[in-house]
Amino acid sequence: MGKPIILTGIRSNGDLTLGNYLGAMLPLAKLQARHANAYKFNMFVPDLHSFTTPINHQDLYSNTIRNLKMFIAAGLNTEHQETYIYRQSFIPAHAELTWILDCFVYFGELNRMTQFKDKSENKNTVSVGLFNYPVLMAADILLYGAQYVPVGEDQRQHLELARDIAIRMNNLFKSDLFIVPEAWNEQLKFAGLNKGVRIRSFKNPNKKMSKSVIDPGTILLTDDPEEASKKIMAATTDSVGEINFDFATQPGISNIIQIIALLRDVPLNEVIAQWQGKHSYGDLKQEAAELVHKFLTTFQQKTSQIEDSYVDELLNRDEALMRQVANAKLLEVQQLVGLRRN
Ligand code: TYM
Numbered sequence: 402m403g404k405p406i407i408l409t410g411i412r413s414n415g416d417l418t419l420g421n422y423l424g425a426m427l428p429l430a431k432l433q434a435r436h437a438n439a440y441k442f443n444m445f446v447p448d449l450h451s452f453t454t455p456i457n458h459q460d461l462y463s464n465t466i467r468n469l470k471m472f473i474a475a476g477l478n479t480e481h482q483e484t485y486i487y488r489q490s491f492i493p494a495h496a497e498l499t500w501i502l503d504c505f506v507y508f509g510e511l512n513r514m515t516q517f518k519d520k521s522e523n524k525n526t527v528s529v530g531l532f533n534y535p536v537l538m539a540a541d542i543l544l545y546g547a548q549y550v551p552v553g554e555d556q557r558q559h560l561e562l563a564r565d566i567a568i569r570m571n572n573l574f575k576s577d578l579f580i581v582p583e584a585w586n587e588q589l590k591f592a593g594l595n596k597g598v599r600i601r602s603f604k605n606p607n608k609k610m611s612k613s614v615i616d617p618g619t620i621l622l623t624d625d626p627e628e629a630s631k632k633i634m635a636a637t638t639d640s641v642g643e644i645n646f647d648f649a650t651q652p653g654i655s656n657i658i659q660i661i662a663l664l665r666d667v668p669l670n671e672v673i674a675q676w677q678g679k680h681s682y683g684d685l686k687q688e689a690a691e692l693v694h695k696f697l698t699t700f701q702q703k704t705s706q707i708e709d710s711y712v713d714e715l716l717n718r719d720e721a722l723m724r725q726v727a728n729a730k731l732l733e734v735q736q737l738v739g740l741r742r743n
Contacts, residue, residue: 404483407432408443408547413464414451417471419620419693420600420610422700423663424553428592430476432551433484441483443545443723444472448490450538453531454520454613467704469712471622474703485719486712489541492720494727498540499533501734502566505573506536510565514558520613539563543570544727546580549588554597555609557585574737600660603636606652622704626697630690633657638682646673654682657689664692 409429411421433442446465452458469486473479479486489495511517511532521527535558542550542563550560560582567579582588589595600610604618611619618636620629638653646669648655662672676685735741 404439404441405548406441406443406545407436407549407551408445408542408545409551410445410447410450410489410541411468411472412447412451413461413468414454414456415464415612415615416621416623417468418600418610418612418622419660420553421612422471422475422622423600423660424555424598425551426472426475426477427663428551428598429472430478432549432592433478433481434476437478437481440549441485442477442481443485443487443547444469444477445485445487445489445541445723447538447541448488449496450489450534453528453534466709466712469716470704470707471700473707473712474700479715485723486715487720487723488716489537491716492724492727494544494724494731495537495540498544498727498731498734499537501738502536502540502543502570503533505569506539506562506566510562511535514562516555516558535559535562536566539566542582543567543579544730545723546730547582548580549591550582551588551592554599557597560588561585570734574734578733578737598659598663601652601656603632603653603656606637606656620693620697622697622700624697626694626701629697630694633690633693634683634686636686642680644676644679644682644685646677654685657685661685661689661692664689664696 407429409425411417411425429442429444432440446468448461448465451461451464465488472486478484514535517532517534520531538559539562543566552560564581564584567581571578571581583591585597589597602608602610602616602618603620604616606618608614618632620632636653636657639651641651644654645651646655646658658672658676659669662669665672679685732741736743
């Protein structure tokens with residue numbers, strides 16, 4: 402057995418947001434820095450997941466490359482010997498395993514997924530891809546035997562489904578067929594969090610900041626830092642008049658406090674203690690606005706310095722390797738379900 406694996410992916414269905422950065426990119430980079438010797442790291446773009454809802458297809462390919470650059474700018478060390486970056490569609494085993502798993506996953510299970518319900522609500526047409534999205538995500542995880550999957554709170558249910566699928570397949574076919582990814586609470590503990598990260602829109606703090614639904618409260622990683630600061634200064638808050646960390650009653654204020662803690666890389670309690678009971682919402686916003694301004698300026702500078710040719714080189718090297726890893730697991734599954742000779 403080789404080293405355990407930490408794996409995550411970000412779709413290329415639009416411009417990445419501050420939510421993507423704080424929920425997935427930064428956690429992966431931090432885990433890599435902390436566990437460089439003990440784990441392997443898979444960072445991929447689930448490009449096949451990127452059009453489960455409509456997108457501009459002309460932008461897909463370049464968005465995929467840009468996302469990879471952003472991961473590097475976020476601090477992912479690609480010089481690390483056992484860090485692999487790749488695109489899902491360049492490894493056909495993902496799609497093939499999905500079909501096999503589909504035959505062992507129940508309609509009712511997928512129909513219960515809250516993200517499917519949210520994204521299909523009030524739509525005249527809903528793609529089968531949107532429905533099947535979590536099974537492809539399970540294949541992404543199980544093909545490589547990932548133990549830890551740093552994702553935002555919105556992906557918790559999908560991760561739990563991947564665990565259920567792994568356990569079911571192991572019971573049906575072979576007890577060690579798939580490594581079962583760790584349960585959600587273990588994932589949080591490993592990432593040093595006591596709660597999943599869910600960054601809200603600055604305009605609608607009851608909603609998650611999303612790249613598929615852009616609103617004036619969304620901060621994109623490509624936003625002009627000045628404009629981004631203005632969005633924070635204009636953030637929707639409340640009429641309580643006193644700063645408290647409580648998402649139920651003061652979601653806008655709590656969102657800002659959480660962002661400050663993540664960007665400063667200090668425990669949430671430290672930032673809560675600093676602001677608790679104070680009255681100036683403006684001062685709180687000002688701190689967040691300055692942090693985001695500084696972060697975006699540096700991040701954009703770093704992204705622009707990464708050449709396409711560097712990313713292409715990494716992809717060519719890692720995709721060849723990952724095809725072998727994924728094909729070996731796929732063959733094992735094909736043999737167990739009777740598609741290949743044992
Ligand atoms: P995507 O592209 O929608 O989101 C990528 C990552 O960003 C996190 N995220 C957030 N975190 C906190 N606050 C937010 N407002 C916010 N918005 C997005 C998501 O939780 C996610 O971690 N289905 C995955 C992509 C995927 C994947 C995988 C991930 C496909 N296969 C296998 C891990 C393992 C997704 O949500 O992409």
